[in-house]
Amino acid sequence: MAKAHVYKRDHINTDEIIPARYLNTDDQIELASHCLEDLDKDFVNKVNEGDVIVAGEDFGCGSSREHAVWAIREAKVQTVIAKSFARIFYRNAINNGFYIIESPDALEKINDGDEVEIDYKAGLIKNKTASIDISFNPLPDFALEIINDGGLLEHITKRTTD
């Protein structure tokens, strides 16, 4: 059962997702233990495998630190649904094979704690609690290729050996 962790905020930045005081390591499990620490200290205690984060505009703005994507992914978050993403975070997510969803209405249609199910192929977020479906545009083909290969490096390796 995937639960939504909803943050009615724009510009949730990389310093909030993973503060620089933890950037002295790239151990992803350790990074995950500080995921969203400066935004919601309790997040790591309440998140369960497969949950989703829902937020407003410009999610992941700020630093280029891929640690932000690693922290979220290793916290076992299934995806982030935001009105828009900052570009480096967007790139980093795709390059890591981590599917993120851009949706203009999810923030209004999902409440904190709602149960959601996502059909990536159909481009559909099903809010089971509120019994509403929210459609989204699936990622573009080039991004899907990278994600399906498991990330950019896998994609490049595959392409050069194909």
Next chain:
Amino acid sequence: MGMTITEKILAKAVGKEKVVPGELVDAKIDVVLCVDVTTPPAISMLEEKGIDKVFDKEKIVVTPDHFQPAKDIKSAELHKRLDGWAKRHNIKYYYKLGRAGVCHALLPEQGHIRPGEVIVGPDSHTCTYGAFAAFSTGIGSTDAAAAIATGQLWFKVPASIKIVLNGSLGPGVYSKDVILAVIARIGTDGALYKAMEFVGPALKDMSMEARMTITNMAIEAGGKSGIIGFDDVTKQYLDEHLKDETDYIVYESDSDAQYDAAEEFDCSAIEPMVALPHLPSGGVPIGECAGKEMDQAYIGSCTNGRIEDLRIAAKILKGKQVAIRTLIVPATPSIWKQAIDEGLFDIFYESGCVIAAPTCGACLGGFMGVLAAGEKCISTTNRNFVGRMGHPESEVYLASPATAAASAVEGKLADARRYLNNE
């Protein structure tokens, strides 16, 4: 339909006559910057994937900067990984402690940035190099790994927005105030995914250092890159700094190039700006916030840690005492040396400042000036997000070196113009 300078540079990098915004391209990379926090993970990825190679050992520039000199054991381990890799691959331009500096001040100063080229680095402020009529952008560690191994990277060609800087700056107003005014108007996602092309007469009077402060903060408006066209000022800087390869291609935007938007600014009307917590778009004129008490002043970083910035600070601090903790962080060893030669260190010492080794340090809450709960810092850096320089309940106020120095003297946000006018 004509092309923008950004489109022309990317077209050249993919070997095409023309590219259009939105087009997905695999671009040839001219320079890959490598730093201590984000490159070691890239190195590990390459090792794990069994593709531990570099595309060109002369086109990769390595400098530890974020947490150097190593602030703790873990960052020492990151440096060790970076060092071992750089040596193993005989990276030609590897700046070790003693020559290492804040990357975006170091690379131009050491002659690694040329117009018309594509430069990437796993640091979001890599957009700084656009001041040299180059395309440069920040990337993540996986991107860095791909660029290091292949010398190629995927990009969506960005649409451009034109930022027109009219007029000229008044006394005590600097390029930092201009970029804070720009971001205050368009917001932290006002240029999301776009190239910010800065044009206009106000740029003519700006040094390359001052221009770099502007392009440095393009990312704070969400921009993919910031870019400024080539002119005599660019040429003179390059003549003085380029070493090995002194040739380069100068591109300029066509008169009928397409822009998504244009924003005009009358720079003559811009006041010294302070970006209030907790977004870089929180800029207000100093008149609206003067008097707010501070606990610390920080003068340094890739935004404002260059010699010109230190000179401005010294001019204000000369013969005065600072009222709060004040840290001066020259961005590179040669800036450090020049500041000594010009007598600036004496002024900083006499006024009660401390001078730290070149590092990104406290700008990102690393070390050398981290803030406690409730503390407020006037800073010449580029971000004032929650917890950016330390405790999540601390506050960062962004401003020019002049405003930071004047605020250091008064212990509260202060208008530097009163110090400059009294000369």
